[in-house]
Amino acid sequence: MTGSSASVAGVVGATGRLGAALCSALESAGVPIGLRASRAGWAVQEPPTVVFDVSGPECFDRTVRLCRQWSAALVYAVSAVPDAHADRLRQLGREVPVVRATNLSIGHWIQIRLLEAVASLGPSLPVLPVAAVWERHPITKADRPSASATELAEVWRESSGAPAADLTSVRAGHPVSDHAVQLDLPDESVTIAHAVTGIGAAVRGALLLLPWVSTAPAGLVTAHHIYDDLIAKGVPHAASPQH
Ligand SMILES: NC(=O)c1ccc[n+]([C@@H]2O[C@H](COP(=O)([O-])OP(=O)(O)OC[C@H]3O[C@@H](n4cnc5c(N)ncnc54)[C@H](OP(=O)(O)O)[C@@H]3O)[C@@H](O)[C@H]2O)c1
Incomplete structure (x- = not known):
């Protein structure tokens, strides 16, 4: 893992x-893990330089306090972010690098870019498509709609000027998630869909962020901002048995 050899993860x-999949991937990449936190305790072996919070909103205060104490960067990947937490992430970003990672998977980034590309065609199309967002997670996901679905609807509104006509959640099926944006034109539809079948998609995204955030100045950015930057520069292709 280039650029992150000096990083200690939390x-x-x-x-x-x-979290367990992330710990295992960090270990495989040779990144030391200085903090492992769960309800059983917050075990600190050495102060981390980059903290990944993949827990829930109840850990927020302690995570922020520790990042401040250690001057550690924070990758905040908890999906539910109340407005008060969003404000405090902004404040923390004045002191250390902070990444808001609503959805860590690179496929979600691609889906957003495809949606923006369609929206940018809007004025040239005979008719602006009517967009509807659909998301599915297993019944274990308590909140709805997912933050990623809300983001898709918001991206469509911002880039096309028209609100999404509907946003629907389904709680059923297997891990991990499906998100689709249906774009209706007269007598036809185009669907931009993203299926995540393994937690590895989020883990690979987190590992992509690590070298970038390890050397970043203080500031609040989104994971998508970092993917934009990395992909503009050209990320080396990882060997994958799937491809
Ligand atoms: N951004 C993304 O791409 C992405 C992708 C997937 C999931 N997520 C988000 O990541 C988070 C975790 O998802 P998950 O499926 O891994 O959930 P999970 O299996 O329920 O794991 C939750 C973790 O948080 C810990 N935790 C919960 N409350 C705590 C507390 N009060 N103090 C200390 N530790 C606490 C749990 O510890 P115990 O084991 O001790 O209970 C466990 O380690 C969720 O917010 C989810 O929405 C984000």
């Missing part, structure tokens, strides 16, 4: 589905 939510 994982808040280290025993969860995402």
Whole structure:
């Protein structure tokens, strides 16, 4: 892992589905883990330089306090972010690098870019498509709609000027999630869909962020801002048995 050899990671939510997979990937990449936090305790071996919070909103205060104490960067990947937490992430960003990662998967970034590309065609199209957003997660996901679905609807509104006509949530099926934007034109529809079948999609995104955030100045950015930057520069292709 280039650019992150000096990083020490912290994982808040280290025993969860995402946290455990992230810890295992960090270990495989040779990144030391200085903090592992769960309800069983916050075990500190050495102060981390980059904290990944993949827990829930209840850990927010302690995570922010520790990042401030250690001057550690924060990658905040908890999906539910109340307005008060969003404000405090902005404040923390005046002191340390802070990344808001609503959805860590690179596929979600691609889906957003495709949606923006369609919206940018809007004025040239015979008719602006009517957009509807649909998301599905297993019944274990308590909140709805997902932050990613809300983001898709917001991106469509901002880039096309028209609100999404509907935003629907389904709680059923298998891990991990599906998000689709249906774009209706007269007598035809185009759907931009993104299916996540393994938590590895989010883990790979988190590992992509690590070298960038390890050397970033203080400031609040989104994971998509970092992907934009990395992809503009050209990310080396990782070997993958899937491709
Ligand atoms: N941004 C993304 O791409 C992305 C992708 C997937 C998930 N997420 C988000 O990541 C978070 C975790 O998802 P998950 O599926 O891994 O959930 P999960 O399996 O329920 O894991 C939650 C983790 O948080 C810990 N935790 C909860 N309350 C705590 C507390 N009060 N103090 C200390 N630790 C606490 C749990 O510890 P215990 O084991 O001790 O209970 C566990 O380690 C959620 O917010 C989810 O929405 C984000």
